[in-house]
Amino acid sequence: MSCSVNLRAVSYENEDKRIFSDVTLNLGHEEKIAIIGSNGSGKSTLLKIIAGLIKPLSGEVEIFHDKMKDLKDFSKYRSDIGYLPQDVTNHFLCPTVIEDVIFSLRAKGVSKDESIIQGKQILIELGISHLENRVIFDLSGGEQKIVALAGLLILKPKILLLDEPTNALDEESQQKIIDILNSIKKSMIIVSHHRSFIDSLATKIYKLDKNILEQI
Numbered sequence: 001m002s003c004s005v006n007l008r009a010v011s012y013e014n015e016d017k018r019i020f021s022d023v024t025l026n027l028g029h030e031e032k033i034a035i036i037g038s039n040g041s042g043k044s045t046l047l048k049i050i051a052g053l054i055k056p057l058s059g060e061v062e063i064f065h066d067k068m069k070d071l072k073d074f075s076k077y078r079s080d081i082g083y084l085p086q087d088v089t090n091h092f093l094c095p096t097v098i099e100d101v102i103f104s105l106r107a108k109g110v111s112k113d114e115s116i117i118q119g120k121q122i123l124i125e126l127g128i129s130h131l132e133n134r135v136i137f138d139l140s141g142g143e144q145k146i147v148a149l150a151g152l153l154i155l156k157p158k159i160l161l162l163d164e165p166t167n168a169l170d171e172e173s174q175q176k177i178i179d180i181l182n183s184i185k186k187s188m189i190i191v192s193h194h195r196s197f198i199d200s201l202a203t204k205i206y207k208l209d210k211n212i213l214e215q216i
């Protein structure tokens with residue numbers, strides 16, 4: 001099977017406390033899987049390891065069957081992996097929505113005019129065109145989450161790593177995120193406590209509990 005992510009016997013510990021051991025996980029091409037587990041069980045930590053933000057204590061991480069021996073090995077896949085953190089408050093780099101959404105394209109050398117065309121298109125697809133010129137810090141938490149998602153999707157990542165994408169959203173915003181993610185054909189790992197959301201999206205559900213990841 002063609003896989004986007006493979007974890008083999010991945011372990012992590014924090015300040016001498018074991019967070020998880022021997023985690024094995026395969027994310028197939030365009031597969032959507034979810035990880036649940038109690039607070040502090042290590043779900044966000046695992047996602048950060050897959051995103052190449054922190055290094056596991058031991059074990060192997062492969063992205064598109066390419067072994068990541070070090071964090072710098074992830075650099076060639078930066079545009080392929082879109083990581084949405086649990087708290088997006090500190091995620092933004094520009095004052096307005098459109099500026100922030102096109103930031104990564106501009107950083108890749110795409111012209112301002114072309115970036116704005118693509119940015120506006122993403123805002124239309126996510127149903128947030130009306131926010132285009134708003135100041136991000138004046139937006140609600142839910143609106144900020146969708147803007148952060150737009151900033152990821154503009155780079156056309158092949159893998160989405162989403163940490164509690166519906167957390168603190170009202171029902172309408174939750175439904176909007178569910179519809180958006182259902183319509184996107186990408187490999188996804190979604191960390192969430194929101195069971196009905198997961199059930200409507202993921203084909204496999206894993207639980208991180210007592211340091212072990214198991215499919216349920």
Ligand SMILES: Nc1ncnc2c1ncn2[C@@H]1O[C@H](COP(=O)(O)OP(=O)(O)OP(=O)(O)O)[C@@H](O)[C@H]1O
Nearest residue numbers: 014015019037038039040041042043044045046086
């Ligand atoms: N930066 C950090 N420094 C020290 N300990 C941390 C740090 N980040 C997380 N931890 C600890 O690592 C463990 C796992 O945290 P993590 O955030 O991965 O759990 P989680 O399953 O995502 O929790 P939640 O469901 O509450 O978001 C917890 O015990 C947490 O206190």
